[in-house]
Amino acid sequence: MARFEGKQTVPVSHFPALMANESMMGYVVRVGLLNQLSLSGTSSLVLGLNSCLEPPWIVPSNLERLSQSASGTLGTANDLLLNHTVFPVVAPFLSPQLRSRLALQMTTDLQPGRHRSKVRSNTWEGNVPAQLRWCTKCVLDDEAEHGFSYWRREHQLGICTHCPRHGCALVTGCGYCNFPRNVRTSPSLPTAQCRCGRELRALSPCSFVQGDGSALAKIHEFILSMVDCSLPLDEQDHIGATLQRRAIQLDLMTGKGVRRAVFMRLVEDCGGMPIINSTWETERAAMTWVSTVLRSGRTVASLATNVLLITTLFSSAQTFREALEQSRSMRKLGEELRKQTTERTNVSLGQTGTTRYIEKRHEKDKLISEAIRRRHASVLASNQQPVRFTRTFFLADIAGCRSIVRKLASYPLSAAAIRELSESREQFLRRLAIWLMRNDPEQRRGSALLAAVQKVVYLTMADLKPIYVELFEGGPMHLPSPS
Ligand SMILES: [Zn+2]
Ligand SMILES: [Zn+2]
Structure with a gap:
């Protein structure tokens, strides 16, 4: 340097x-x-x-x-x-x-340190291939x-597929x-x-004539107007507000969002469908962007979305600029239409919505708690080597259980079943010892059996002996209380 x-x-x-x-x-x-x-x-x-x-x-x-x-x-x-x-x-x-x-x-x-947060052209262009473009005329x-x-600057914009001057x-x-x-x-x-x-190689097979009213012409005329005389760089987003206001005027907005069919008809009327298809691939993807802007009243970074909206909603770059000037002088900002809609929905649902939700939760709680008990009983009934019953064990393999792990407090029946059926370590070892004694392949008795079991369950002889007595000499079987 x-x-x-x-x-x-x-x-x-x-x-x-x-x-x-x-x-x-x-x-x-x-x-x-x-x-x-x-x-x-x-x-x-x-x-x-x-x-x-x-x-x-x-x-x-x-x-x-x-x-x-x-x-x-x-x-x-x-x-x-x-x-x-x-x-x-x-x-x-x-x-x-x-x-x-x-x-x-x-x-x-x-x-070099600033490199990580570098703003790149895909911020406003998406994945448009980066290549120099030019107009032969x-x-x-x-x-x-x-x-x-x-080399001209406006030809290097992703949305500019045609020469704005020659068409x-x-x-x-x-x-x-x-x-x-x-x-x-x-x-x-x-x-x-x-x-x-x-x-x-040409970027497109078609061309346009300036002022022919086609979507292609309007888009390129708008780009040219931005190059010749840029839009004001406001601190507040008056552009988003202008687009939203115009969409409401054109009766494009419902309570919930954008009238998709009406918007698409406007695009179709000026032959804009090929542009939608080449820029977003599907109508649905394009509408997602369009709705985001119109519902929030705020622009997005995507240049294609903004230009499509401006050229579809306004007859010319000039009429858009006039509407923008009006919004600026009125200090008009966009409104979050979506949020209002959600609030209205909640109010209209009111008590019924909440009640229905609670009812559904109770039903789910009942089903899950029953499933937990069934699972517990079936594991006990099988002669498989015991696995310790824990919260994780129940939650892991019962359908729907995973979704309530973090909100067990709202599912009292399930929580109670899990609490009741989970084992302490001692309870589990005792159950394992019983299983080992009953399933001893070598049919050992007395201290030989106890020594073999002790190798697996790590209980003291003093703990194991009463289990043996209860099991083979018919004493009362009871599990030690959890520690
Ligand atoms: Zn040209
Ligand atoms: Zn060549």
């Missing part, structure tokens, strides 16, 4: 001007190309990182270092964060704490206008050529055709 302190020792002399919405990965690639450095050389010299960058580097780090390396010509680390990363698109939906952690992680030196436009192409599907390379698949090869800029001549 110390070697690269100060700009004189940094052998990177060219810091090209940043392009509009150029991603940080893309910019570092261009710095490397201009200064004839490898990706690892650039990340070490310019960013002070020990490891090579991994495309698509959606969550960059050390932007302060980059800003210093370029002697401030690129603006501050915060400028880079807001204008050249996905931060402004994802941050409005994150909690204030997570948001500031993410900003700190992107701008400052990534310390943008490439042609850029080459015509600037003489070169560059065509984004591509991810030919599948054979190296960069951006392999970080060890020399980095390159996006191209309209793969250098090897193979076709580039």
